[in-house]
Amino acid sequence: xxxxxxxxxxxxxxxxxxxxxxxxxxxxxxxxxxxxxxxxxxxxxxxxxxxxxxxxxxxxxxxxxxxxxxxxxxxxxxxxxxxxxxxxxxxxxxxxxxxxxxxxxxxxxxxxxxxxxxxxxxxxxxxxxxxxxxxxxxxx
Numbered sequence: 538x539x540x541x542x543x544x545x546x547x548x549x550x551x552x553x554x555x556x557x558x559x560x561x562x563x564x565x566x567x568x569x570x571x572x573x574x575x576x577x578x579x580x581x582x583x584x585x586x587x588x589x590x591x592x593x594x595x596x597x598x599x600x601x602x603x604x605x606x607x608x609x610x611x612x613x614x615x616x617x618x619x620x621x622x623x624x625x626x627x628x629x630x631x632x633x634x635x636x637x638x639x640x641x642x643x644x645x646x647x648x649x650x651x652x653x654x655x656x657x658x659x660x661x662x663x664x665x666x667x668x669x670x671x672x673x674x675x676x677x
Contacts, residue, residue, distance in 0.1 A: 539649060539650055540647050540648060540649040540650070541647070541648050542645045542646065542647050542648070543645065543646060543648055543658075544643050544644070544645055545643070545644055545645075545646055545657075545658050545661070546641045546642070546643065546644070547641065547642045547643070547644040547661045547662065547663055547675075548638060548640075548641060548660065548661070548662045548663070549638070549639045549640050549641065549642055549662070549663050549665065550636040550637060550638050550639060550662055550663070550664050550665070551636070551637050551639050551664075551665045551666070552634060552635070552636055552637075552664065552665065552666040552671070553631045553632065553633055553634060553635050553636070553637050554633060554634075554666065554667055555633070556667045557637070557667060558628055558629070558631065561628045562625060562628060562629070565621050565624055565625045565628070566625075568621055569618065569621050569622075569625075572614055572617055572618050572621065573618075575614055576611070576614050576618075579607070579610055579611060579614065583607040583611075586603060586607070587600070587603065587604070587607075590603055636664065639665070642663070644661065646658070659675055660675055661673070661674065661675030662674040662675060
């Protein structure tokens with residue numbers, strides 16, 4: 538075997554523009570709306586579950602256990618909402634034309650006998666401006 542393809546991580550960064558900020562804000566708003574709907578659904582289901590359990594003459598501790606599960610789920614949703622609100626605040630404060638890390642992608646690179654593995658696996662970045670690739674940085 539003379540070569541092999543291996544997977545590596547590639548960082549995706551976006552150049553901050555008004556379009557980027559608007560798109561990010563809209564996306565976060567949609568996620569917040571979804572979380573609010575999930576919260577409403579949780580409250581509805583919680584009332585129903587508590588009511589149903591009360592009718593069944595629950596075993597000792599069963600009602601407390603149910604209420605604890607409901608509180609944990611409520612807390613999880615609130616943490617998610619707070620994280621989204623913090624992200625919204627952070628996005629609004631980003632300076633135009635700076636780079637903002639958006640995430641990671643997998644990429645495959647071919648390694649041949651005699652290649653420097655460290656160079657082949659060195660950090661690679663894809664730079665986007667309003668969703669369009671404007672630059673690729675790093676080794677092949």
